[in-house]
Amino acid sequence: MATGRITKRSVDAIPLPVIGARSYLWDETLKGFGVMVTHKAARSYLVQYRIGGRGAPTRRYTIGQHGSPWTAERARERAEELLEQIRRKIDPVEADRAMLAAAGTAKALDAAQQHIAARLGFSTFATRYVEKYAQIEQPRSWKETDGIIARDLKPAFGETPLTEITDADIAERLDEIGERSRSAALKAYKTLRSIFNYACDKERRHLPPSRSPMLGIKPPSKAGKRERTLSDAELRLVWMAAGGLGWPFGPIVRLLILTGQRRDEVAGMAWGELDKDKRQWLLPGERSKNGYPNLVPLAPSALVALTDLPVIKSKAGLLFTTTGETAVSGFSKVKARLDATILELIRKEAREAGQSEAEIEKLAVAPWTLHDLRRTLATGCQRLGFATEITEAVINHVSGTRAGIVGVYQTYRYEAEKRSALEAWARHVMAVVEGELGGSNVLPIGKRA
Known part of the structure; x- marks a missing residue:
């Protein structure tokens, strides 16, 4: 059995054996390390x-073929690692088999996840729900259902698999819809409940009824005109x-x-929409709910709120974004x-009082929504003596007084x-905040029954 120091020169110098045979060179300093x-x-x-004493079978583990990346030096380092592993009774051949298994x-799980994502992605499944269930079981109302899905649900959930949508995700979305309309939130709730019931029936393997995120979610308040x-x-x-x-x-x-603008209109504000010099x-109309643009004069305190904001790189030039792609x-x-x-x-002010x-x-805290701030401004401006048409112009509201006014004329009127x-x-507002209007600063917004 040939022995010697395994180096590039000694490996290259090993003579070729006869056809069908193999030659070996075993390292003289690192026992068990060799070249075939x-x-x-x-x-x-x-x-x-050999693991297990003299009676155990001899095994060989191939490190790699001579050449890049396996030089004699790198192969020696790897051999040292393997021999230390063997000393700890870890068989590298079995370890490799376990890794491959x-x-x-993991590959099978990944394939299964891809299958679930393709089949149970919310938008994909919701489309299938409309085609296979709503159109058949709801012949008179399926178009409304399809509209609710397209307007309020698909943009929020996209292709997130149904198995990954949580009750918190749904509650948050219903709250967001409720800011616009309690009636719309209730309709979205009923639609989601029907979609998940259908999924639990048709996809029990992936989404059994016990895992439906709709369990325990109470329906939003019944529809009604908000006056808060x-x-x-x-x-x-x-x-x-x-x-x-x-x-x-x-x-x-x-x-x-x-x-007094709408929540998503403010959240989606872009630097290009602002003119600080003109305050x-x-x-733009493409971002407003009614499709009409609105010129919003900015009071000094509004300009303060826009001062020293961090500038996040965004193709759309968004003021309020954490991803650089979408508004918060x-x-x-x-x-x-x-x-x-x-x-x-x-409670702090009550104690002080x-x-x-x-x-x-x-x-x-009595129930209120962010949308109530818009109504509060409108009511407040009228209380301050401004005419209804001025208030409607401020909040970009189209009613009988403005319904016929469109385009540039409406924008700058x-x-x-x-x-x-x-x-x-x-x-x-600032007088209220600074306590200049008199009265107690301590206000029970509400009391628990």
């Missing part, structure tokens, strides 16, 4: 070992609580208070944080009056 040569001049590094299992506006004391608390949110949601909430924001979302969580902070403020702990424990209204409203 075939009659076709293939040279391979290997480790020869695990890789096969915030009192001055409530508005002050919301403003203060927004200050604790930080970027990006703190400035968004304060801009909702000061401009105005031009909301997740407002149901933001609303929960606002309510929690408001309750802390109420000397209220008893028993009374303080009863304090709670009442520009001076809108500025006067928004600046007066901003002064009112």
Whole structure:
């Protein structure tokens, strides 16, 4: 048995054996490390070992063929690692088999996940639900169902597999829809419940009924006209609580208070829409709910909310984005944080005012939505003496007074009056926040029954 120091020169010098035979060179310093040569001049590094004493069978593990990347030096390093592994009673051949088996299992799992994603992606499955179920079982209403899915559900869930959509995801989406319309939120809830019931019936292997995220989610409040506006004391608390949110949601909430525009319109604001020199924001029609652009004059306090914002790289030039691709979302969580902070403020001020702990424990935040801030501004401007048509122009609301006015004329109509209204409203808000209007700063927004 030939032995010697395994180097590139010694490996290249090993003579070729006769046809069908093999030659070996075993390293004289690292026991078990060797080189095998075939009659076709293939040279391979290997480790020869035995686990379990003299009676155990001898096994060989091939490190790799001589050449790049397996030089003599690298092969020696690998041999040392393997021999240490063998010393710890770990068989490298069995370890490789286990690794291959695990890789096969992972590949199978990956294939299964791809199958689930392709079959149970929300948008794909929702389309199948409409075609295979709604059109058959809901002949009179399936078009409305399809519209609800297209407008309110597909944009939110995309191709997220049904198995990965959680109750928290659904609750958040229903809250977001509810900001626009309680009726729409209720319809979305019923549609989601039907989709998941259908999925639990047809895809039991992947989504048994016990795993439906709709379990335990209560339907939103019944449809009805919303008339909620915030009192001055409530508005002050919301403003203060927004200050604790930080970027990006703190400035968004304060801009909702000061401009009266819709939540998604503010959240989707782009740098190109702002003209700080002229102190105005031009909301484009393609981003407004009614399709009409709106020129929004910016009061000094609104400009302050837009000062020193971080600039995130974004193709759309978005002010409020964490991804650089889309505007921020997740407002149901933001609303929960606002309510929690408001309750802390109420209780803190109640204690400072000397209220008893028993009374303080009863304090709670009465239900309100971010959309109520828009209605609060409209009502507040009218209370400050501005005409209905001015208020409607401010909030870009189309009704009998403006329904026939479109295009550029509508966009710039009442520009001076809108500025006067928004600046007066901003002064009112800041006076409320700074406690200049008198009255108690401590306000029980609500009490638990």
